[in-house]
Amino acid sequence: MTESASSRFVFDPSANRQRPLWRRLIPQRWYAHLILIISVAVITFPMFYALLISTQSNPEVYNHKFTPGSKFFDNLHTVMVQRNMGRFMLNSFVIALSIAVGKTVMSVLAGLGLVYFRYPGKWIVFGFVLITLIMPGDVLLIALYRRVVSFDGWPHPYVALTLPLLASATGVFIFRQHFMTMPPDLSEAAQLDGASPIQFLFQVLIPLSWNTIGALMVIMFLFGWNQFLWPLILLRDQNLQVVQWGMQSLTQNLEVGDNFGPMMMGVIITSLPPMIVFLILQRQFMKGFALTRDK
Amino acid sequence: MEEIVYIVHPIVVTLVGAALGAVYFAFLRWQTQVGSLNASLVVGAIAGAIGATMLTAPLGYCMFQDGQSDEDVIVGWIMVTLGLLLTLNIGSVILWRYFRGQRLLPRGDTTPGAFRGRFGFVYAMAVLSPTILVLIYFVYLPMLDTLRFSTFLARFGAPRTRFICVSNFSRMLGDLDYHSNLFLSFALSFGIIIIAMSLALLIASMLNQPIRGANIYRTLLIWPYAISPIVAGSIFGLLLGTESGIVNRVLDLAFGVKVPWLVTVPAAQVSVVLASVWNVIGFNILFYTAGLQTIPKDLLESASIDGASAWQRFARITFPLLSPFTFFLIVTNTIYAFFDTFGLIFVLTRGGPTESTFTAMYRVYVTGILASDIGKSTAQSLILFLIVVGITIFQFRVGQRRVQYGNY
Numbered sequence: 001m002t003e004s005a006s007s008r009f010v011f012d013p014s015a016n017r018q019r020p021l022w023r024r025l026i027p028q029r030w031y032a033h034l035i036l037i038i039s040v041a042v043i044t045f046p047m048f049y050a051l052l053i054s055t056q057s058n059p060e061v062y063n064h065k066f067t068p069g070s071k072f073f074d075n076l077h078t079v080m081v082q083r084n085m086g087r088f089m090l091n092s093f094v095i096a097l098s099i100a101v102g103k104t105v106m107s108v109l110a111g112l113g114l115v116y117f118r119y120p121g122k123w124i125v126f127g128f129v130l131i132t133l134i135m136p137g138d139v140l141l142i143a144l145y146r147r148v149v150s151f152d153g154w155p156h157p158y159v160a161l162t163l164p165l166l167a168s169a170t171g172v173f174i175f176r177q178h179f180m181t182m183p184p185d186l187s188e189a190a191q192l193d194g195a196s197p198i199q200f201l202f203q204v205l206i207p208l209s210w211n212t213i214g215a216l217m218v219i220m221f222l223f224g225w226n227q228f229l230w231p232l233i234l235l236r237d238q239n240l241q242v243v244q245w246g247m248q249s250l251t252q253n254l255e256v257g258d259n260f261g262p263m264m265m266g267v268i269i270t271s272l273p274p275m276i277v278f279l280i281l282q283r284q285f286m287k288g289f290a291l292t293r294d295k
Numbered sequence: 296m297e298e299i300v301y302i303v304h305p306i307v308v309t310l311v312g313a314a315l316g317a318v319y320f321a322f323l324r325w326q327t328q329v330g331s332l333n334a335s336l337v338v339g340a341i342a343g344a345i346g347a348t349m350l351t352a353p354l355g356y357c358m359f360q361d362g363q364s365d366e367d368v369i370v371g372w373i374m375v376t377l378g379l380l381l382t383l384n385i386g387s388v389i390l391w392r393y394f395r396g397q398r399l400l401p402r403g404d405t406t407p408g409a410f411r412g413r414f415g416f417v418y419a420m421a422v423l424s425p426t427i428l429v430l431i432y433f434v435y436l437p438m439l440d441t442l443r444f445s446t447f448l449a450r451f452g453a454p455r456t457r458f459i460c461v462s463n464f465s466r467m468l469g470d471l472d473y474h475s476n477l478f479l480s481f482a483l484s485f486g487i488i489i490i491a492m493s494l495a496l497l498i499a500s501m502l503n504q505p506i507r508g509a510n511i512y513r514t515l516l517i518w519p520y521a522i523s524p525i526v527a528g529s530i531f532g533l534l535l536g537t538e539s540g541i542v543n544r545v546l547d548l549a550f551g552v553k554v555p556w557l558v559t560v561p562a563a564q565v566s567v568v569l570a571s572v573w574n575v576i577g578f579n580i581l582f583y584t585a586g587l588q589t590i591p592k593d594l595l596e597s598a599s600i601d602g603a604s605a606w607q608r609f610a611r612i613t614f615p616l617l618s619p620f621t622f623f624l625i626v627t628n629t630i631y632a633f634f635d636t637f638g639l640i641f642v643l644t645r646g647g648p649t650e651s652t653f654t655a656m657y658r659v660y661v662t663g664i665l666a667s668d669i670g671k672s673t674a675q676s677l678i679l680f681l682i683v684v685g686i687t688i689f690q691f692r693v694g695q696r697r698v699q700y701g702n703y
Contacts, residue, residue, distance in 0.1 A: 032501040039498050040515045046530045046573065047522075049541060053533060064544050106425045113423035118409040119416035129426060132434045134687050138634040138656055139680045142663040142672045143440035144433060146451070164433035167426045184408025197410050197418060226523035228638040233664050244525045244638065251529050251642045260533060267526050274521040282514065 047271070054264040061260045075261040079250065085266060087239060088246035093273065095162060095231075095242060096224030102166045103220045104213055111175025112201055116187060126176070133169045137230070145233055161234055165224075171216055178212045179205065214284025218277060225274050243270050300361035302368060308351060308359065309344050312379055316343020319383055323391070330394030338390050339383070346382030350374040354446060357460040366465035374461075377681075445674040451667040463674035472650065473658060473675070479564065480655045484632035486568040487575060492624055494572075495579030496617075500609070502580070503587040513584060519577035524635050528642035531570035532557065560651050563644050567652050570639055575631050579624055586620030587613070626690045633679060655679055 027033055053061055056069030080086045114126055137144065144164055154160040182205070190200040206213070228244040235241055250259075250266040278285070320339025324332050351358065351374050358371035392399055409415070420427075445463055449456040467473055502513055519527075534540050535556035543553045556566045590613055598608050614621075637656050644652045646661075653661070656679065663672025 027507070029504050029506050032504045032506050035497065035501045036506075036512045036516075039494075039501075040512060043516055043519060043573070043576065046534060049534065050530050061539055064541065106429070109422040110426040113419040113421075116408065116410050117415040117419035118411075119419055122419075125419075125423060125427075129430065132430055134684050135434055135438050135680065136630065136634060136683060138637075138659075139676050139683065140434065140437040140441060141659065142669060142676060143437040143444060145664075146444075146669065147433075147437055147440060163429065167429035167434065172426060182408075187408035187410065191410060197422075200410075222521055226525075226638075228523070228525055228641075229660065233660075244523055247523075247525050247529060248638070248642045251532060260539060263529060264533060267529050270526050271522055274523075275518060278518065278521040279514070 050264040050267045053260055054268050056261050058260055069261070071261050075265040078262045079265045079269065083246065083250060083262065083266075084239070085243065085246045085250075085269060088241055088243045089269065089273070091240060092225055092227075092243035095158060095227065096221050098158070098162050099165055099224035099227075100217050100220040102162065103168045103171050104216050106166055107168050107171030107175050107216065108201070108206070108209070108213070110172040111179050112197065112205070114172070114176045115179040116197060116200070129167075129169050129172050132167070137165070141229070141233075148234065157235055157237070157240055161227075161231060162224075165227075165230075168220070171220070174212060174216060175209075178209060182208065211284050214281045218281045218285045221277050222274050246270075301356065301359050302361055302363065303359040303371070305348070305352070305356045305359070308347050308356070308371075308375060312343040312345075312347020312375060313340040314343065315379060316340050316346065316383055316386075319343070320387065320390070323387055327391065327394075329391065335390070338386060342382045342386035343379060346379035347375045349378045349382065351378070354460060358465075363460065364465060366468045367461055369468065370461045370465045441673045441676055441680070444669050445677050447670045449669040451669060456670075459670070463670050466671075467674065467678070472653075473655075476650075476653045476655045476658045477678070479651075479653065480633050482564070483568060483571065483636060483654065484629040487571050487632050488625055488628050490568070491572040491576045491579050491628065492621070495576050495583050495624075498576075499580050499583035499587055500613075502584055513580075517577040517581045517584075519574060520581060521577075522574060524571075524574055524638035525642055527570050527574040528639035531566060531573070531639075532643050535566050535569075557644055558648050560648060563648055563652050567636065567640055567643060570643055571632065571636055574639065575628060579628070582620055582624055583617070586617045590616050622690050622693065626686050629686050630683070633682065 052066070052068065054075055055072040056065065057071045057074075060069045060071075110129065114122065148154075148160050148164065151160075186204055186208075187200060190204055195203070226244060227242060228248070231242045232245055235245075247266050247270045250263045316339040317336045318339070320335040320342070321332065324330060324335040351371055356371075357363070358367040358374075389399060410418070412418075444456075446458060446460060447456045448459045448462075498516060502509055502516070534542050537543060537553060537555045537558070540556070542556070546552050546554060554562055556562045594612060595608055598612055603611070633654065634656050636654060637660065640646060640652050640654065640657060646653045646657050655675065659672050659675045659679070662668050662675060666672075
């Protein structure tokens with residue numbers, strides 16, 4: 001981690017004088033550390049508590065024990081095998097990956113079409129895409145559901161589930177902005193070399209866009225992984241359901257039997273994949289949104 | 296052929312719209328002192344006539360016919376108002392651009408570095424077609440369906456539908472349950488915006504200080520962004536359980552009280568707000584952190600040298616320059632409160648106790664999917680659509696003005 005304090009503005013009139021011992025012992029800007037530590041504690045506490053409970057049995061939960069319990073593997077077995085969460089996770093993984101890849105590919109292509117060609121009425125095409133931002137899927141839920149179920153030629157229920165979600169006004173917007181900031185010399189040079197637009201896309205644009213692609217993939221994977229309402233109403237076969245559906249089924253009949261441990265085990269395994277994706281691609285994500293300091 | 300008797304004749308509606316449009320444009324002409332008065336009057340009258348009829352005419356002015364209830368007529372006038380708002384705003388922007396000699400349409404193409412060749416349009420359409428086809432089939436056509444079904448008596452599983460004019464909307468006027476659902480959605484957005492955004496701004500300001508370990512703090516603070524509403528609801532269901540929950544355990548030890556969080560009326564709504572705030576705060580911190588890094592350091596430095604206190608620098612420089620991010624977050628948090636809280640409420644309270652945590656979106660689900668009432672639920676969806684349009688316009692109009700004000 002490079003923390004170059006010299007490049008940042010620090011207004012400290014006493015910097016040159018010898019500071020008293022007590023000032024040197026407590027860190028500078030201790031109030032910022034204090035507020036941040038309290039915030040981290042409050043924000044991470046629910047997840048740590050869930051992790052703790054995921055190892056416990058119900059009597060241990062009601063006694064509010066703050067030590068790991070005895071039921072970690074029992075709870076894991078209950079959730080993954082008895083409650084079918086392993087299957088649901090696989091289902092969600094397939095759906096989330098299809099949505100992330102599909103949306104990104106379609107957005108990159110649309111961005112190319114909106115920036116690197118000359119034709120009349122380009123702004124109409126862009127407006128046509130952009131105005132769908134005011135029509136979120138939840139507003140269209142009932143009509144979309146009716147439209148999708150009235151067609152019975154879907155090769156697989158997941159095609160009916162993912163296809164309507166594949167177009168992304170946000171993605172198109174982001175890639176259009178990104179391509180417009182690229183120097184025009186790039187495509188001029190590519191044209192002099194006789195490259196076709198598709199060659200230019202694969203050999204020049206995409207290698208220069210990995211941060212944006214990574215950022216969009218993170219967002220879209222999370223979007224796909226967190227789908228709940230649309231699969232809830234669309235999928236008839238419970239074996240095809242998604243991980244969020246499995247998670248909510250773990251919260252039913254809470255007052256009966258050993259339920260809190262499996263429920264929190266469900267919370268942990270439902271949250272692990274998106275958090276891993278988020279942590280691995282964090283650098284791309286931050287760079288894609290110009291979040292790092294040294295950019 | 297039977298003569299249709301109108302309570303309010305279509306000609307009257309058209310004339311009212313034309314008169315309002317002409318008066319409004321004359322007012323704008325007087326205010327701006329730009330352009331010709333006659334042209335303003337004529338264009339205003341045309342825009343007003345179109346606005347008054349654009350939503351009512353496609354339904355054959357059915358809401359103004361004899362035999363319709365008073366509520367139907369009120370809905371008719373609301374539709375006239377919405378149409379007028381749309382056409383008068385668009386019309387005035389276009390006309391005054393013309394008066395000022397500005398371009399009416401965005402520049403067709405200024406892209407440097409575009410590919411030369413005669414097949415640009417064909418090529419562009421080829422790469423754009425996946426997006427455009429999906430948008431037409433799964434966004435635009437369902438939108439038209441939503442508009443159409445909202446005037447129908449239609450049910451899932453029933454083959455027959457019947458046109459019932461604006462009854463689905465006029466019944467909402469007296470539906471107190473639906474009013475409280477809408478109120479809850481707005482109250483929830485308000486609570487989330489106030490709490491989650493101010494806390495996020497405070498935390499992001501601290502992250503922006505030159506301190507050790509800022510990157511580690513940031514990672515530890517923004518991860519709830521990756522958590523789904525279902526998971527947030529499940530965790531808070533555990534934390535806030537009456538007997539099992541750790542929150543009541545602490546309250547019990549400290550004050551000797553146990554709050555039945557999820558099963559009594561004001562507490563259940565508070566629980567939903569708390570869980571939502573926890574769920575969105577990472578997103579807000581993320582964008583406020585990004586926003587704070589766009590603020591030029593030399594500006595803060597010179598203000599500091601001029602003797603501005605930390606609070607003055609924040610209130611006069613940082614906060615105004617952050618306004619684009621603030622407006623963006625107001626919009627996204629409102630969208631979150633209206634739509635994404637569905638899953639959270641689904642596991643946390645199931646809309647209960649006694650439907651007290653039904654948001655407007657939850658009502659759409661209950662009416663449309665559980666009760667199979669397509670007409671009523673698409674009408675409720677359209678109310679949500681109007682709210683989305685409203686906050687989008689709010690972001691554009693208020694947001695842009697503030698951005699220009701702080702245009703550094």
